Amino acid sequence: MEKFIEIPNLPKGEVSLVVCDGRINSDVEYNLREMGIKIIKTNKQKLLYEAVSYHPDILFHHLGGDKIVIAPNVDDKFYYALEDEGFNLILGKDKIEGIYPKDVLYNVARLKDVAILNIRYTDEVLLDELIKRNIKLIDVKQGYAKCSVCIVSEDAIITSDRGIYKKALQNSINSLLIKPGYIDLFELNYGFIGGCTGFISNDTIAFYGEVESHPEGTEIKNFLNKFEKKHQNLSKGKLIDYGTLIPLKEYCII
Structure with a gap:
């Protein structure tokens, strides 16, 4: 049996359904499926620039349970894939487009009862x-609040953004500040830690690539251990920002 994940990004059990960038490599896809995780792949959104054109955290925001706020101009195939899984899709007010800040309208980092976001740029419906x-x-x-934040627990994050780091600490959120860079993002200079991570169970965070490839990989793993979290590398080599791996359902026993 499956159930919807009630607290966005933070499953209580083993994840059964995730949304991933449609460009994930074969190793990532194989490893997720070997763990019994179903994958909904995104499709290219033509109005976005290439690097983020498939990124899940650009296209929608999971509110928890079966509720999702989604950009009104996502392609039909992706929209119906979520609907077929039983999600109640709430259309956002504004379309996502390629020029910043029109591409960050739904890019909100959610930790239980807290959301890290740029209020000025967040879609009105989502807000x-x-x-x-x-x-x-x-x-x-x-x-790019969600892109910049790796959620570790209800009150812990990893980020390379100093502004987010300071605001997190001011709001009693444990935060590890890492060096920017060392994460691939297609044709851009580098990606973000939030965009290469996501939970695959209540105590395991998956990484697109090897966390050890980051110069502060040891510090990252130690921070995860501090909050009783493990890591799972989904592929070999350098970390890749495919946009957040978003868990939506988990296995349950009734």
């Missing part, structure tokens, strides 16, 4: 849904 749920909003300058 209203967060407020209705009494989610505490931590306003940051970084528009």
Whole structure:
């Protein structure tokens, strides 16, 4: 049996369904499927620039349970793939487009009752849904808030963004600040730690690539251990920013 993950990004058991960038390499796909995880792949969104054109965390935001706020201009195939899994899709107000900040409207990092986001650039519908749920909003300058944040627990993150790091500490969120770079992002200079990670079980965070390839890989693993989390490398080599691996369902026993 399966159930919807109630707290976005933070499953309580073994993950059964994830959304991934449609360009994930064969090793990533094989390893996820070997763990019994179903994959919904994104399709290219033509209005976005190439590097992020498939990134899940650009296209939608999981509110928890069966509720998702989704950009109104995502392709039909992806929309119906989520709907077929039983999700209640709430259309955002604004379309995602290639020019910043029109591509970060749904890029919100959610930790249980807290959301890290740039309020000015967040889609109005998504903002209203967060407020209705009494989610505490931590306003940051970084528009790519979810891309920049690896969620470790309900009150812990990893980021290379100093502004997010400072705001997190001010709001009693444990935070590890790492060096920017050392993560591939197609034709761009580098990607972000949030975009190469995501939970695959309650105590395991998956990495696109090898965490050991990062110069602060040891510090990252030690930080995960501090919060009783393990890591799982999904492929060999350098870390790759495919956009957050987003868990949506988990196995359950009734």
